[in-house]
Amino acid sequence: MEHILLRHRDIPDLDQLDVYLQHGGFEAFKKVVTAMTPQQVIDEVKASGLRGRGGAGFPTGVKWSFLTKGVYPRYVTINSDESEPGTFKDREIMERNPFQFIEGAMITAYAAEANVVYNYLRGEFWDIVQKILDPRLAELRQRGFLGQNLFGTSYSLDMHNHLGAGAYICGEESALLESIEGKLGQPRLKPPFPADKGLYNKPTVVNNTETITNVPLIITHGAAWYKTIGTEKSPGSKIFCLSGHVNKPGNYELPLGITLRALLYEHGGGLPGDKKPKAVMLAGASSTVLATTDDILDMPLDYESVAAKGAMLGSASVIVMDETVDMAWLTLKTSRFFKHESCGKCTPCREGTYWMLNILERVNKGEAMKADVDLLNTVAAQVMGKCLCPLGDFAVTPVLSSLKTFRADFDAHTKDGAPKAKPAPAAKPTAGAAAKPAAARPAPAAKKPEPAGD
Helix, strand or coil: CCCCCCHHHCCCCCCCHHHHHHCCCCHHHHHHHHHCCHHHHHHHHHHHCCECCCCCCCEHHHHHHCCCCCCCCCEEEEEECCCCCCCCHHHHHHHHCHHHHHHHHHHHHHHHCCCEEEEEECHHHHHHHHHHHHHHHHHHHHCCCCECCHHHCCCCEEEEEEECCCCHHHHCHHHHHHHHCCCCCCCCCCCCCCCCCCHHHCCEEEEEHHHHHCHHHHHHHCHHHHCCCECCCCECEEEEEEEECCCCCEEEEEECCCEHHHHHHHHCCCCHHHCCEEEEECECECCCEEECCHHHHCCECCHHHHHHCCCCCCCCEEEEEECCCCHHHHHHHHHHHHHHHCCCCCHHHHHHHHHHHHHHHHHHCCCCCHHHHHHHHHHHHHHCCCCCCCHHHHHHHHHHHHHHHCHHHHHCCCCCCCCCCCCCCCCCCCCCCCCCCCCCCCCCCCCCCCCCCC
């Protein structure tokens, strides 16, 4: 299919303003400002069925319609934090197709009746801000696409990039808003939601980078065109971030509804060494760990089909694990990450991530008993659904799902669960000699599977 989001792969130098303008750039923004009302823009996006690409998959137009009526000023904030391990789609958009992303943010602002857009990026993206985004925003101001009285109307708009300090928690929308305000990046108690009291206590739209990059083409070609791509309930294309044990990792923009098998083998080139896939995580480190049965491999990658299997498509950050991967090792890695990134504001997450990591370290060192694995399951279950924000649930999801499906991987590390070595059979006595018991030869040590990177 022709790219919608990764158009730079089809059009050389699309990151240059003149090239972008030659291919219809900012025509959609000019159209909404001069010929459409904000409500008409919301209705068009709502009719397209566009859903949030950052994780939850919530209908975008519906989200915009939640803004509290009659309260101004309003704000638009873009979540370009992209801190989920295994996710690298938004960076490619901002680096290679920045003007389409910026135009999407501008159309979103007009629909929200906002005059300021804040694009929030994690601190490690400082080079994208300094070398790519800030110079292009300055160019747009100079050329009259940002500023006062745009296209001879009364509408004014500006956009700014805001660098955070590299905290995973600031990918959560309310913690993101706190960070922009100069406060500690911790989630707010909800309600109220950002659509009512967001940035500076005013109605605020928070959308992901990939989500709003769809908007210019929806306005240009119409909602009906957009719905011809993907599935009925999950329309459009999606950027799948493919990594792990796969021959051709990278970003793949494909229609929603493509099967996991097609993604892995037709686009990803299969697994190195023709090994078999053991498990997959569809939404980065915070995912449910799914065993790659034929049923899962043939599952359509859309929001409804994945949810029916007890998982979430999320940001579609697909991490593949082959048959050599030890799930006790995998959950140690994810738990170490989430324990480090927990903001500590709520007790279940702060204490739960600590104790999960503590137990998993003992398991992986061979110092635990099977009862400790049971305790790990109990600790994780007590965190689920009890935290201020989704980070707690994200932390326990890979642990609980791995324990459910791959419990043997954990028990194999325990003192009372590891397979015991069998003594070698006694040698037969030779004729005329007194039978002597043969010394038992120790069984060879079990070979530990190699981890999939570090």
